Amino acid sequence: MHIGDFAFHRPTTLAQACSLSRELGEGALFLAGGTDVVPDLKRRLRPATDLISLAQIEELRGIREVDGGIEIGALTTHAEVAVHPLVRTHLAALSDAASSIGGHQVRSQATIGGNWCGGVPCADTPPASIAGGAVAVVTNGEGEREIDAAAFITAPRVTALNTGEILRCIRIPARPAHSGTSFQRFTLRKGLALAVASVAVGLEVEGDRINGARVALGAVGPTPIVAKASIGVLEKATATDEVFEEAARAAATDAQPITDLRGSVDYRREIVTVLTRRALRQALGRAREGAMTGGGER
Numbered sequence: 001m002h003i004g005d006f007a008f009h010r011p012t013t014l015a016q017a018c019s020l021s022r023e024l025g026e027g028a029l030f031l032a033g034g035t036d037v038v039p040d041l042k043r044r045l046r047p048a049t050d051l052i053s054l055a056q057i058e059e060l061r062g063i064r065e066v067d068g069g070i071e072i073g074a075l076t077t078h079a080e081v082a083v084h085p086l087v088r089t090h091l092a093a094l095s096d097a098a099s100s101i102g103g104h105q106v107r108s109q110a111t112i113g114g115n116w117c118g119g120v121p122c123a124d125t126p127p128a129s130i131a132g133g134a135v136a137v138v139t140n141g142e143g144e145r146e147i148d149a150a151a152f153i154t155a156p157r158v159t160a161l162n163t164g165e166i167l168r169c170i171r172i173p174a175r176p177a178h179s180g181t182s183f184q185r186f187t188l189r190k191g192l193a194l195a196v197a198s199v200a201v202g203l204e205v206e207g208d209r210i211n212g213a214r215v216a217l218g219a220v221g222p223t224p225i226v227a228k229a230s231i232g233v234l235e236k237a238t239a240t241d242e243v244f245e246e247a248a249r250a251a252a253t254d255a256q257p258i259t260d261l262r263g264s265v266d267y268r269r270e271i272v273t274v275l276t277r278r279a280l281r282q283a284l285g286r287a288r289e290g291a292m293t294g295g296g297e298r
C-alpha cells in the first residue's frame, strides 16, 4: 500500500524540530516509532505534506532519576519502559502497562511519547501514569511547560499540545512511602489486542488507613478518566474488602463507556468494577510489601 508523498525531515535538536513544525504548519507530523502514524498514512486517515522524524534527537532518549523521581524520555520504547528497574521501583503500574502493549515487535518500535501524543482513548500508558501522579514535560524549543497527565489528552486523538510543541518526557514524582500501584486491563484475546477497559490505581497507606488514592480509567471514555467518585470512597477510609467493593462500584459510575465492537456500555461498566477491585488489592499488597522491605515497588 502506497504511503503517500511527503517531504522527510531529520532535525537533530528540539529547537530545530519545533521551529520546523511551526514553519510547515498543520500538514507536518512528528514521527516517533511510526506505529500509529504509518498505518494512518497508508489508510489515508491523515493527510501529511511533511514528516518530521524525532529519531535523531538525543534529548528525547533515556530514563533517569531526577529529584527522587524519574524522567522517561518521550522516545523510550515500551520494551525499554517495561524492563527498566527505575520504572519498576517508582511506578510498577507503568511497567505493567508497557509490557501489556501489542507484541514484541510493536513494543520494540512504539514509544511512550507516541502513546500519549496519539491521544487514543484506549492507550495504556496514560492511565498508568496518572496513577503515579505524572506530568508531561512539553517544549516549544525555547521553553518548557508541564501538563498534568490527566489533562494531556483532551478529546479522542486530540492533546493539549500546541502546534510546534513536542512532548520531551514524562516526569514521575518521588514515590511516597508506603505506596503501591497497579494496572489492570481486559482484552478480548491475549496478544495484540486493544483494551476493552483498563484501570490504574495508586494507593498511599498508613497501616490500614488510606491517606491518598488515585484511580484512572482507560478505554471507557473519550479520554482517560480520573475516577472521582471512586477516589472519594477510598480517601481517608480503612482498606477493607467492603470499601474496595464500594470503590469498584463507584468506578463503574465514573466510567463513560460507549458500545462498540469490543463491548457494550453495561459490559464495560462491569469490567471496570472487576478490574478496579483487582487493582486495589494489588496496589495495597505492593504498598504493604514496600513498607516491609523499605524498598520500592516490585
Ligand SMILES: Cc1cc2nc3c(=O)[nH]c(=O)nc-3n(C[C@H](O)[C@H](O)[C@H](O)COP(=O)(O)OP(=O)(O)OC[C@H]3O[C@@H](n4cnc5c(N)ncnc54)[C@H](O)[C@@H]3O)c2cc1C
Binding pocket: 029, 030, 031, 032, 033, 034, 035, 036, 037, 038, 054, 074, 075, 100, 101, 102, 103, 106, 109, 110, 111, 112, 113, 114, 115, 116, 117, 118, 122, 123, 124, 125, 161, 165, 166, 167, 168, 192, 193, 194, 195
Ligand atoms: C499491532 C499494534 C498493536 C498495538 N497495541 C497497542 C496496545 O495494546 N496498547 C496501546 O496503548 N497501543 C497499542 N498500539 C498503538 C501504538 O503502538 C502506540 O500508541 C504507540 O505507543 C505509538 O507510539 P509511536 O512511537 O509508534 O508513535 P507514532 O506513530 O510515531 O506517533 C503517534 C502520534 O504522536 C505524535 N508524536 C509522537 N511522538 C511525539 C512527541 N514526542 N511529541 C509530540 N508528538 C509526538 C505523532 O505526530 C503522531 O501523531 C498498537 C499498535 C499496533 C500497530
